[in-house]
Amino acid sequence: MDGLTQLAELLREFPGIGPRQARRLAFYLVRRDRNWVDSFAKTLLTAKSEVRTCTSCMRLFPATGDAVDCNICTNPSRDTAMLLLVEKDVDLENIERTGAYSGLYFVVGGTTSALDKDPARSIRLRELEQRIKNSDLREVVLALSATTEGDETATFLRDHIETKVDTKTVTITHLGRGLSTGTELEYVDKDTMRNALSGRN
Ligand SMILES: [Zn+2]
Numbered sequence: 624m625d626g627l628t629q630l631a632e633l634l635r636e637f638p639g640i641g642p643r644q645a646r647r648l649a650f651y652l653v654r655r656d657r658n659w660v661d662s663f664a665k666t667l668l669t670a671k672s673e674v675r676t677c678t679s680c681m682r683l684f685p686a687t688g689d690a691v692d693c694n695i696c697t698n699p700s701r702d703t704a705m706l707l708l709v710e711k712d713v714d715l716e717n718i719e720r721t722g723a724y725s726g727l728y729f730v731v732g733g734t735t736s737a738l739d740k741d742p743a744r745s746i747r748l749r750e751l752e753q754r755i756k757n758s759d760l761r762e763v764v765l766a767l768s769a770t771t772e773g774d775e776t777a778t779f780l781r782d783h784i785e786t787k788v789d790t791k792t793v794t795i796t797h798l799g800r801g802l803s804t805g806t807e808l809e810y811v812d813k814d815t816m817r818n819a820l821s822g823r824n
Pocket residue numbers: 677678679680681682692693694695696697
């Protein structure tokens with residue numbers, strides 16, 4: 624396999640990239656000059672070496688020193704009795720950008736459904752159980768995309784969490800209306816997200 628084809632194959636592994644787009648990106652990259660490609664490669668390696676997974680919320684964060692938890696999880700002004708579950712890091716960033724949520728997060732890392740024979744392979748189920756165990760939660764917000772996968776994941780998570788917490792003290796809510804069907808959370812604009820957060824039920 625020639626270098627260009629190999630590059631295109633790698634790019635195909637990116638989320639949302641099909642074979643034609645991968646090929647187009649590969650051409651684009653090799654057309655750039657040597658310096659740009661060098662700096663691109665270095666930037667990628669630096670980002671990779673600086674980023675760590677937060678042991679508490681599982682999001683990736685640029686770590687300094689030997690911090691194991693991110694700046695959100697260690698921020699004393701966040702409401703530790705609220706835990707909002709998202710599928711991926713970009714969803715968390717999108718919600719964080721609204722400034723309308725002051726609790727903590729957990730990145731489940733994928734989608735699943737009741738038909739999934741081994742959901743722990745699709746989402747961070749064990750880590751989530753650890754996270755909610757022994758924590759003084761008042762509310763768990765299920766903030767999944769308004770897609771079939773998102774809905775099925777939310778249903779699965781609700782049922783599962785209900786077996787792990789005292790449902791008399793912990794309320795499980797979903798993002799409110801305003802998210803039209805088929806909407807991926809990462810593409811939701813600020814105002815819509817703010818409404819969805821305040822209208823959770
Ligand atoms: Zn964190």
